[in-house]
Amino acid sequence: MPVQSTNPDYEAHIAEWEMMDDALEGECAVKRNERNLPKPSGMVEAEKLDAAGNKYLYQNYTDRAQYEHWVRDSLRSMMGLVSRLIPEIELPTGLKGLEDNATADGFGLKQLFFRVVRQAISHGRVPLVVNIDESGDPYFSTYATRNAINWDTADQGGRQDLVLSVFREFRKKGGDRYSHDCDTVFREFFMQGNVCYTSVRNEGGELVEEEKPLGSTGTDNRLVKGLPYLPVIYCGSTDNSPDVDEVPLLTMARAALKSYQLSADYFTALHQTSHPQPWVAGMDETVELSVTGPSAAWDLGPKGSCGYLEFQGAGIEAVRTAMEDQKNAALEAGAKVMDVGGTESGEARKTRQNDQHATLHSIVVTVAEALEQGLRYAAEWKGYDPAQVVFTVNPEFIIPAVDAQVLAELQKAVMAGTVSADTYWMYLTTGKLPERAYDEEIKVMTIEGQAGRRGVGLED
Template sequence: MSDVTFKHPEYVKNQHLWSRVDDVCKGQDAVKGKTTTYLPRNNPQDRSVEAQGFYDSYLQRAVFYGVTSVTLGSLVGAAFATDPTFKIPTALDHLERNANGAGLSLYQLSQSALRHLLKHYRCALYVDFPDVGPSRNRAEEKAKQAYPMIHLLSAKAVINWDTVTIGNQVKLNLVVIEESVSERGQDGFSVESKTQYRVLRLEDVGHGEFAYTIEVYAKTDKGVWVGGGRKIPTDYNGDTWTYIPFTFVGAVDNSVQVDNAPLLELTDLNLAHYRDSADFQESVYYMGQPQYYATGMDWNWFDEARKRNVYVGSKVILPIPLSGSFGIAQVEPNTLAREAMKDKWQQMKEMGARLVEKGTANKTATEADNDSAVQHSVLSLCVVNINEALTMALRWCAKYVMPNVDTLTKDDMLYEISQEFNKQGYLADLSRQLFESAVQGHSSFKSWWEYNQSGMFPKQTYEDEQANVDIEKEGRLDLTGE
């Protein structure tokens, strides 16, 4: 008997790692909410009420620093410091404002994709289209409210997958997606969430041909998962798909392979720093307070002093017996846990920098210079893989609404996140050189003006720049003063 809920071995192997990074990125409440998962008890064998009270205090005093979350935000901010390049045919204009059918633009979708890659190593893109027949023209298409959508799936949502070799190509022939569907209750206010599974297959239809099919499984009242019937999507021309319009996006490559997430090591170090913090705060609580002591006294004097409410402090006289003494014992600072925290803090800074540049460094992610090393960084690879996957997803969308997708080039359809993660900033000398070059007719004043406005060179081809120069020459613009 088939089991649609079956999880791929690689999924099972990595699921707890993804959850660990998620918890750390959510912050202190999520980490402390897992109690002993991230902060073990000192005496796990003692289950008494008193021992539980000690642990609750130990947990409450611990301080978790959200270094991983801040690094994640810094890396995403660095990648999107410059707006991505976005080119699409008019038939796909809706993707610019609503790419996934839930109101997220392609820009926001790509930001979420980068977050998934840094936290989980992988995510997935899936393109679908409403279950309607092909439209004969744009007006008919709009009347049907039928638009291709790009869905971003987290690593946790894709529970199973498989591949098949057709000819000399390896293609996905099975993808199982776990989905949560919300239904409004009969009272009109309450909401109930139900799980369903969307199964994407590449099926052999005979004569060496394969077709892409979709089937959604839901649980019956008897607790049995039943498919709702297979559907065979077609493109704009009414042809079946010979592959599944689905791709994994990875931190290293866009294959089905799963590896450790870029932020996993930083996450583990962040948790180790959290445990050091708990030990340090415990030490401060128990050992940081001064301890009063007295010598030359017996229990009779002590009992009498308690009856008479002897006070310790300024502006009071403390009676002590002859040859007795009174003092304050102050422990020496316990720096071991504190030093361990400092070491891990420095390691976390360096680890965050290595996500941006190759090799070790003592700079944070946002402080790293934009040099040649960044071309081989983890962040750069993530960005390149997202660019390729989204551009391919755009082509799939176009196949649903255009008769001949093969005629589209990169000048017609492209999504590209810039790899200039750290803006160089405005340089007066460079601006002067650009102005002198424009005066001599080697470059355009338009480029000089845009550099002064943004501090970055405009993204355009050599032909575009030459056209700008020719236009300005034809205008006989004379800025020499002669």
């Protein structure tokens, strides 16, 4: 089979991923693809008679349609919540540089975390690869979901592990530095014996970069360390197995697309209602009518008559109601709180927010686990103890409010020596009280008291 062969699950889900690509890019991308707005049968027949002359019919139909950017706005709102999270990172000394330089384009782990979360929300799948650069330093590469075309698992020492991952890449052609023309190549990672190998092939299957153990660096292909597994992680929306996960925003994207299709009929009907079609009858053949409008007068002759064929628009209200139903369907997807004109109770809004946070919770936890696994791969590759790696995120999205009365009582308790200053400070900055037993609280107050005495010279 050729190198561009795809996994059956890829073929089953590529249409969903392309839909999400269009939904996130916006109205221009949606309108570029005719599959998003099928032609009415009348326009199809009209183009059969004169394709060039009647092309304007579908163009006008598309131009009047309106695509709502619910998906893009929802993703931005969700990422606004995620941006408040601060990962807890612990790395071996030799890998500290990854905190500020972890990606192929030179960004740190926190930025990588945001990128992976964003793609997990929008597409439900983030291919993540740990690699080694020419100087022997590890870094992460990510791929667009649609470019991870093939993968396979097999028994490896009694476990089902990845044995193949193929990614589509685009390499800029040489010559004009202003050109953006690219060649398509395919990077593959595969197990050969007990070592992970990599190579790059063109669309004809010819080798562009020779097969070599992953981690071979420099002109002499010096091997950093052979890996007995593929350092590839398919981060999903619910887990990190190679299987394809659900797309969290897919329901909203489908509702937005259906609303777009309905809007084409709705706004076309409104246009026809406000622009009735004039008709004439019984005119002398010598009479020519070429101008209409409020400033034009027709001489129809002694036997001529005229009028308007007015579009009644009986179905307009039904279409508008259907569009509103799609908006409500998008709201029920739980991806974003939108203004629905006061028809939603505060309790319903809170429930949808909780649904959104639950979705984000699972995604954030899954992404943190994927990055931690990737960092452990890098640690093992470089000869460090993987157990020294920590990458965790507390998915707390709601910032609790600080009650002024509680804060005042805590201040009195600190002055009376019954509560520690640490407890007061934690509540002031987070709106939460520390979760610890009172004997632990006494220990904290004891430590604070000793530090205070040292500060004024009573000890030492």
